[in-house]
Amino acid sequence: MERLPGGRRPRLVSSLGLGRRSWEVTLDEERGRLAWRDPRPPRRAGENCFVPISEIIAVEETEFNKKQRNIGRWQKMAKLHAFTVHYVKKARNHRWRCSAATFWCVDEHLCNQWTQALKELLEMQKSRPKQLLVYINPFGGKRQGKRIYEQKVAPLFSLASISTDVVVTEHANHAKDNLFEVNIYKYDGVVCVGGDGMFSEVMHGLIGRMQKDSGIDQNNPKASLVQCNIRIGIIPAGSTDCICYSTVGISDPVTSALHIIVGDCQPLDVSSVHHNNTFLKYSVSLLGYGFYGDILKDSEKKRWMGPMRYDYSGFKTFLSHHYYEGTIAYQPAKHRHGSPRDKVSCRTGCYICKQSEKQLAEQNKEHGLKKEEGEEEWKVIKGKFLAINAVNMSCACPRSPKGLSPAAHLADGSADLILVRKCSRFDFLRYLVRHTNQDDQFDFPFVDVYRVKCFQFTSKLSEDNESNVMDVGKKRFGQFCRDHPACCCNIVNSTWNCDGETLDSSAIEVRVHCQLMKLFARGIEEDCKDEAAHSQSSIEQLL
Ligand SMILES: CCCCCCCCCCCCC/C=C/[C@@H](O)[C@H](CO)NC(=O)CCCCCCCCCCCCCCC
Ligand SMILES: Nc1ncnc2c1ncn2[C@@H]1O[C@H](COP(=O)(O)OP(=O)(O)OP(=O)(O)O)[C@@H](O)[C@H]1O
Ligand SMILES: [Ca+2]
Structure with a gap:
């Protein structure tokens, strides 16, 4: 030596x-x-x-x-x-x-x-996991979760001397409930094999457990939540796999298993969703009302179709062309967090996310300091919308490799709020198509995008209900607008799509919690093949 x-x-x-x-x-x-x-x-x-x-x-x-x-x-x-x-x-x-x-x-x-x-x-x-708790959803996506884990992932974990406790789920919420019962602190991480819905279950289990163990009331929308340091690994085996794709750059089980083995760590923003001081759900990818809510609601009835259900329901929802009236109030994020119109995207080692990490550490040190958001002004927007989308990350996925908001950051403490106002079917199609090519999907007069740290939404219908101005006719025949029967103005509410699950309430209050949890990932690496990768390819030629 x-x-x-x-x-x-x-x-x-x-x-x-x-x-x-x-x-x-x-x-x-x-x-x-x-x-x-x-x-x-x-x-x-x-x-x-x-x-x-x-x-x-x-x-x-x-x-x-x-x-x-x-x-x-x-x-x-x-x-x-x-x-x-x-x-x-x-x-x-x-x-x-x-x-x-x-x-x-x-x-x-x-x-x-x-x-x-x-x-x-x-x-x-030291950041490598030694012991993992694994949940497999055998029914996610194309129902390949168990096979993918056994054939592609387990042999790699065993090669890396990682020991595992494996639970194959038997019903929805099995993983979530289980996380409230097991000794989670003996694990270096929790792995979910499935799609975004399965990830959401595990995340709710872990975050919920952390709050319970720390005596934090999740129903309080203003509560400072306790960060969850037990990392989650996602082995993609779902229908959209947007969280995996947006944090790794590909949805591929072997790639994800290797990110877990090398002990990568990617903090992630989490939004809490409340209605009337009642906790509804957390979200990390898409909170969508209108278009994506309607797709989800329709697609739930077609689960047997597998991942194709989204294309089927997407096509149907596109044709129905419903818009919804409502009011959005939001607090903008600070300019240092960049803008949704930035041309640079969040990548491994992102400067903006690092700055947010520093700021968060300072805030935690000065515990008890009055929170900034109380002092900031609220902006209010009323309108008729085809889609209201709030995304904590780009929401890139195989259907849309750049995502719903290409410049959104994984861990900056903010979400991008995208408002697609009532427009023609043709214009909406142009907007959708831009999710699949290099053109700017925000460059339309009917699309607005804001970077926010919290927002509230109330539908026209619930506003009317609250102010008690709804007439009997609307209540009884309340499917379509009586004044304009052919205008597609839907006076029933849409549904919120929260990371692929429907919410029961249309009026919601949303707050982004900066870096509330961590993944076994490193964000998307820059495109150019780095030196190491280049050299390694030549090893293959050698052997
Ligand atoms: C002309 C083609 C345009 C294609 C436009 C594609 C945009 C796709 C954007 C995908 C964004 C996914 C966001 C992630 C959401 C997840 O938290 C959630 C849980 O997994 N997944 C879904 O809600 C599942 C959402 C699935 C959405 C599928 C949308 C399909 C739209 C099809 C419209 C067809 C119009 C055709 C007109 C001739
Ligand atoms: N054993 C089970 N039986 C039925 N449902 C289950 C089971 N295990 C988990 N689930 C539920 O299945 C739902 C969907 O699973 P998952 O997210 O893995 O697949 P997906 O919906 O096809 O993919 P994506 O969420 O990426 O669109 C989850 O919300 C989860 O709660
Ligand atoms: Ca974010």
Whole structure:
């Protein structure tokens, strides 16, 4: 082991075999990486490669002679000793795969020294989970949850020496209720195998449990909620998988399992939804009234269709073209949180989310400080809307890879409130189509978007009910507007779609809680393939 001057951390440098050739292999703790380079003169040498230690999945001694290919004369001359490094290989479109490199040498002691050093370094990766609680929804999406977990995820967890307690759910709310009963504190994380609805269940279980254990009343809309430090991992097996897609960049079970194994951590904003001082639900992705509420309500009757139900109900809802009257009051977020019209998106290590984290830490230190929001003015908007969407994140998903609000941030303490006013079917279609291409979906005169920290909504119908001006005729025949029978003005309420679940009330009060929970994810990485990924691809050619 090479000692470096100035108390710097040590390096292990050896000449080891990999494939048919000898390489200079370096375990560089200072730079946190395992690297190997071809020692031949530059013109003849292959590419240099490295793997960040944080992206090594496991290291194991390898029975060389049995498993490996013929590596020529070496194999005949002496008994070879080998170890295999399993590591994350980054492919296109944010997809991660587990790859392996087997290094060999004739010196058993050297081989042990390498295995030992690498294992010690893996032990030092403190953010990695050792024990996980896993909930599998066997009926989510295409009903593949159990198979996906058993075939694609469990073998990786076992390779990474992660122990698991697995619960296959038997009914809706099984996972949520269970989280109020088990000793959650013995786990380093909870994994849900399913879609956004399953994630929502686990999130409600964990956040609810934290508040219960800390004596916080969830019914109080102004309560400062206790952060949940037990991370949630999402293995996507649902119909939309928007939360997974928006936080990882792809909905792929193996990629998500690897993010869990390496112990990634992504804080997430959570909105609380109340009605008349009664807690209704939390939301992390979409709170949608009008278009997305109507799609959800219709699609619930068609669950048997699987993920296709959303396209079917989407088409039907598009044709029905209902709009709804109501009033929205909101408090804008501070300008330092950027704008929904920004051209840059929230990416791994996002500056705006980091700033919010700092600000949150300061606020927590000065506990008892009067909350800012009381002092800010409320803006009020009345109107006729085809859709009211509040999103805590971009809501990117395979149907719309840039999402409902491409510049929304995962952890900035704000939501983007999108108001789509009454317009023609053709204009609404143009608006929808822009979710699937590069054009700006907010660049329409009938679309407004605001970055907010809280908002309230009351439908015209409930306003009328409250002020008792609703006439008997409307009550009895109250399906369509009596004044304009053909105008599509629906005087019944729409439904709120809260992360894929319907809410019972149309009048709601919503508040964003900055970074209330954490995921095993790192946000979406920048598009360009980084140096490490590039080098790793050449390892494959070598072996
Ligand atoms: C012409 C094509 C336009 C396509 C426009 C696609 C926009 C898609 C935007 C998806 C946003 C998803 C937001 C995430 C919501 C989740 O918390 C929730 C739970 O999983 N999922 C849904 O509510 C499920 C929501 C599912 C929404 C499906 C919308 C399909 C719309 C189809 C409109 C067809 C018009 C055709 C006219 C000829
Ligand atoms: N064993 C079960 N039987 C019936 N329902 C269940 C069971 N386990 C969980 N659920 C419920 O199924 C609902 C939907 O599941 P899930 O989110 O996994 O799939 P999805 O709705 O197809 O996908 P998405 O939410 O991404 O659109 C969840 O709200 C959850 O409460
Ligand atoms: Ca946000």
